Amino acid sequence: MTMPVEAAQRIAELRTEINHHNYLYYVMDAPELPDVEYDRLLRELQSIEQLHPELIVPESPTQRVGGEPIAAFGQIQHQVPMLSLDNAFSDEEVVAFAQRVDKGLSGAGLTFVAEPKLDGLAISMRYEQGVLIQAATRGDGLTGENVTHNVRTIKAIPLQLLGDRVPDVLEVRGEIYMPKSAFEALNRLALENDEKPFANPRNAAAGSLRQLDPRITAKRSLAMYCYGTGEVSERVLPDNHLAILEQLKCWGLPVSPEVRAVTDVQGLLQYYRDIGERRQALPYEIDGVVYKVADVNQRQALGFVARAPRWAIAHKFPAQEELTTVQAIELQVGRTGAITPVARLEPVHVGGVIVSNATLHNEDEIKRKDVRVGDTVIVRRAGDVIPEVVSSVLSRRPDNTTAFVMPTHCPVCGSDILKAEGEAVARCTGGLICGAQRKEAIKHFASRKAMDIDGLGDKLVEQLVDLGLIHDIADLFKLEHCQLTGMERMGEKSAKNLIEAIAKSKQTTLARFLFAIGIREVGEATAQSLARHFTTFDAIVGADLEALKQVADVGPVVAAHIVAFFQQSHNLEVIRKLIDQHGLVWPVVEAVDESSQPLKGQTFVLTGTLQSMGRVDAKNRLQVLGAKVSGSVSKKTSYVVAGADAGSKLTKAEALGVTILSEEELVACLIDLE
Numbered sequence: 001m002t003m004p005v006e007a008a009q010r011i012a013e014l015r016t017e018i019n020h021h022n023y024l025y026y027v028m029d030a031p032e033l034p035d036v037e038y039d040r041l042l043r044e045l046q047s048i049e050q051l052h053p054e055l056i057v058p059e060s061p062t063q064r065v066g067g068e069p070i071a072a073f074g075q076i077q078h079q080v081p082m083l084s085l086d087n088a089f090s091d092e093e094v095v096a097f098a099q100r101v102d103k104g105l106s107g108a109g110l111t112f113v114a115e116p117k118l119d120g121l122a123i124s125m126r127y128e129q130g131v132l133i134q135a136a137t138r139g140d141g142l143t144g145e146n147v148t149h150n151v152r153t154i155k156a157i158p159l160q161l162l163g164d165r166v167p168d169v170l171e172v173r174g175e176i177y178m179p180k181s182a183f184e185a186l187n188r189l190a191l192e193n194d195e196k197p198f199a200n201p202r203n204a205a206a207g208s209l210r211q212l213d214p215r216i217t218a219k220r221s222l223a224m225y226c227y228g229t230g231e232v233s234e235r236v237l238p239d240n241h242l243a244i245l246e247q248l249k250c251w252g253l254p255v256s257p258e259v260r261a262v263t264d265v266q267g268l269l270q271y272y273r274d275i276g277e278r279r280q281a282l283p284y285e286i287d288g289v290v291y292k293v294a295d296v297n298q299r300q301a302l303g304f305v306a307r308a309p310r311w312a313i314a315h316k317f318p319a320q321e322e323l324t325t326v327q328a329i330e331l332q333v334g335r336t337g338a339i340t341p342v343a344r345l346e347p348v349h350v351g352g353v354i355v356s357n358a359t360l361h362n363e364d365e366i367k368r369k370d371v372r373v374g375d376t377v378i379v380r381r382a383g384d385v386i387p388e389v390v391s392s393v394l395s396r397r398p399d400n401t402t403a404f405v406m407p408t409h410c411p412v413c414g415s416d417i418l419k420a421e422g423e424a425v426a427r428c429t430g431g432l433i434c435g436a437q438r439k440e441a442i443k444h445f446a447s448r449k450a451m452d453i454d455g456l457g458d459k460l461v462e463q464l465v466d467l468g469l470i471h472d473i474a475d476l477f478k479l480e481h482c483q484l485t486g487m488e489r490m491g492e493k494s495a496k497n498l499i500e501a502i503a504k505s506k507q508t509t510l511a512r513f514l515f516a517i518g519i520r521e522v523g524e525a526t527a528q529s530l531a532r533h534f535t536t537f538d539a540i541v542g543a544d545l546e547a548l549k550q551v552a553d554v555g556p557v558v559a560a561h562i563v564a565f566f567q568q569s570h571n572l573e574v575i576r577k578l579i580d581q582h583g584l585v586w587p588v589v590e591a592v593d594e595s596s597q598p599l600k601g602q603t604f605v606l607t608g609t610l611q612s613m614g615r616v617d618a619k620n621r622l623q624v625l626g627a628k629v630s631g632s633v634s635k636k637t638s639y640v641v642a643g644a645d646a647g648s649k650l651t652k653a654e655a656l657g658v659t660i661l662s663e664e665e666l667v668a669c670l671i672d673l674e
Contacts, residue, residue, distance in 0.1 A: 101293060112267070117316075122176075154217075290314050350381040374401045529554065
């Protein structure tokens with residue numbers, strides 16, 4: 001066991017190293033360590049602190065996730081008020097602002113600082129002796145909500161400042177935001193769980209920061225950029241705004257890399273145009289830019305008007321929401337069969353572009369928002385995200401409108417539309433014949449783990465479909481050498497090899513074929529289970545829900561997908577062409593001897609590098625013994641096999657108390673059972 005003195009020394013070393021790498025990652029955007037090594041350092045620190053809890057301090061990197069939920073937020077009075085900014089919506093208003101500043105300073109030379117106006121939530125963070133002790137929202141500018149517990153979970157915000165000459169009291173002002181990638185992931189999860197998605201990243205950031213349970217905030221991947229200071233106990237900061245931000249950066253606080261010094265009004269407007277052009281590519285949402293006089297002494301000379309400083313202004317981008325009317329609601333079929341209702345709109349300018357279509361997401365969303373043809377609606381466009389209908393303006397609804405009813409058949413191929421129980425998204429069931437899904441169905445059919453047609457890559461599939469040479473997967477087996485040689489980048493030899501590869505793929509297995517035809521949620525493992533259980537294709541086609549649910553890996557949802565797929569006569573016609581006309585065959589599947597599957601009912605997860613065997617080999621051997629091999633860890637996981645350089649799956653398994661096997665233990669188990 002580590003002695004207390006040694007433990008304290010190692011803890012100090014680890015905290016210093018972890019804080020250094022946090023600084024490189026969040027402030028300098030120049031990480032030195034891979035995530036797995038950073039996680040190793042953090043786990044080591046956690047393990048030592050668990051052995052010596054008396055050495056844990058609030059500013060330790062392990063204390064990011066707060067404790068139990070709080071009953072309510074308290075109030076904090078800002079020692080220095082958090083002011084709002086006046087807005088400019090045109091070049092002329094920016095010119096007028098610059099002229100007022102110039103006049104107020106009697107023509108003294110001045111420099112402006114321009115920076116993005118993040119669309120997030122203003123925050124004030126108070127550090128004492130370099131340690132974060134308090135954080136508050138802007139509130140009304142004088143009093144804000146105490147969100148200290150939640151702010152502590154944000155990895156971009158240091159719990160302890162770096163370097164020296166840190167004032168005894170330093171109040172830092174900044175903007176907490178949710179990166180676009182985190183926002184998209186959060187909404188995907190919400191839709192999967194049949195929950196209401198957030199309207200935009202700003203709402204998501206605000207909602208995440210105001211959670212009473214800080215553990216929820218910790219999962220939301222919030223970030224922060226500093227833009228200034230409030231109370232500072234000693235005069236240690238420079239008199240120039242850019243230099244102040246640089247000093248904050250040296251103390252470990254993140255600062256936007258887009259901040260620029262600008263010397264005149266034309267430079268301000270050019271900055272606005274430049275960042276506006278790059279707005280879509282930025283990893284966060286902005287709704288404009290902010291211009292500030294750089295010199296602190298000149299700011300004091302200019303002073304304030306009401307609750308806004310005379311020395312700063314926000315130059316806002318064009319509105320991202322507008323009113324228009326719904327002319328029609330149509331169905332759009334995605335490449336995987338997902339049915340998305342789309343509102344056809346009276347064209348309207350939103351955020352600088354003309355919008356005539358907007359997503360309605362799914363049937364449940366239409367019902368929740370009660371959007372109808374003829375309604376006046378609010379349309380939102382955020383960045384490069386597809387425009388969406390936010391809500392209907394009920395006071396303007398015509399008398400003759402009717403509620404939307406979801407059609408029962410695909411508008412592209414006529415197949416049934418099915419919405420599985422517990423899912424929000426409805427889907428077309430004609431996967432093998434639907435024109436909207438054609439390319440993806442063929443790519444999947446030809447892929448290595450399906451029919452393994454060597455040489456039939458994605459781009460070639462797209463060419464074949466675009467040229468009208470194939471309309472479904474059965475048409476692959478009708479391709480002729482002369483048709484291929486006239487295609488782009490397809491010579492005599494390549495054409496010959498592809499024809500041979502297609503012919504070779506006719507010799508397959510029942511499990512591969514089941515996987516290849518693309519039944520929703522029937523992956524490799526489920527296809528193998530179906531093949532072993534029923535042994536013949538006709539038996540699977542004729543199985544009802546109850547019979548299918550007797551198969552390992554097949555629950556009610558998957559069983560419903562299988563039944564729906566084979567109920568479509570179009571799908572069966574394509575399959576019969578493959579078997580009867582083109583000669584696809586597979587060996588007879590022998591009935592499974594239950595005694596030969598000692599691992600039936602057990603779920604394994606493989607992570608890291610297996611040295612003595614590949615993960616594919618390990619997966620196959622486990623499946624032969626009846627085990628299910630999953631790609632994710634959950635409470636239902638029986639064992640996690642951890643190879644070299646195991647990462648987050650191992651960490652999650654440890655947290656859930658799942659039994660962990662080494663590669664040597666797996667090999668020994670397989671030898672005993674095979």
